Amino acid sequence: MTDEESNEAPYVVEKVLDRRITAAGKIEYYLKWKGYTDADNTWEPEENLDCPELIAKYEEIRRQKEFKEAKKKSAKKKLEEINKPRGYDRGLLLYRIVGATDCGGELMFLVQWHGTDEMDILPATVVNEKDAQIVIEYYEAKSKVVEKAKERAKFAAYEEERTETMEECQDAIPGTEIPTAELEQMIDV
Structure with missing residues (x-):
């Protein structure tokens, strides 16, 4: 070094x-x-x-x-x-109404726009005014769903009643005799 x-x-x-x-x-x-x-x-x-x-x-x-x-x-x-612009301020066409909810006493629609997955919640009055046909289609589709649900409920009630009736009948069928209690009821009528 x-x-x-x-x-x-x-x-x-x-x-x-x-x-x-x-x-x-x-x-x-x-x-x-x-x-x-x-x-x-x-x-x-x-x-x-x-x-x-x-x-x-x-x-x-x-x-x-x-x-x-x-x-x-x-x-x-x-x-x-x-x-960011919301609702109709976006300048997009309404594609469909996804759902509805009550927000503080005001009906609101969850809506989807053409060309985007983004959604907005808008007052139903605004959507009714600007896109009445889509509102009608939404309610028609909803009423079909409700009708089908009612039909299913009626069918379920009918099936339940039919099952109960069948069970009651099975008790009385073996010898075709009528149970004593039912016979007394029939006589009293």
């Missing part, structure tokens, strides 16, 4: 300025060296560095900055969502 080499001061990191990930997936930091100009800043692989406090400080600041940016984007997206 020469005298010149032994007197040379070791390189000391003053500050971590940036971070990147190489194509090979390695993390490198852009460093400002103590006692050197910005022209001497270099990218160095993480495994070659011995400044964990400076790296931790840089990473904390970077995470805070990313969090603030994400929060700002989220707020902007929410604002865009709030200001």
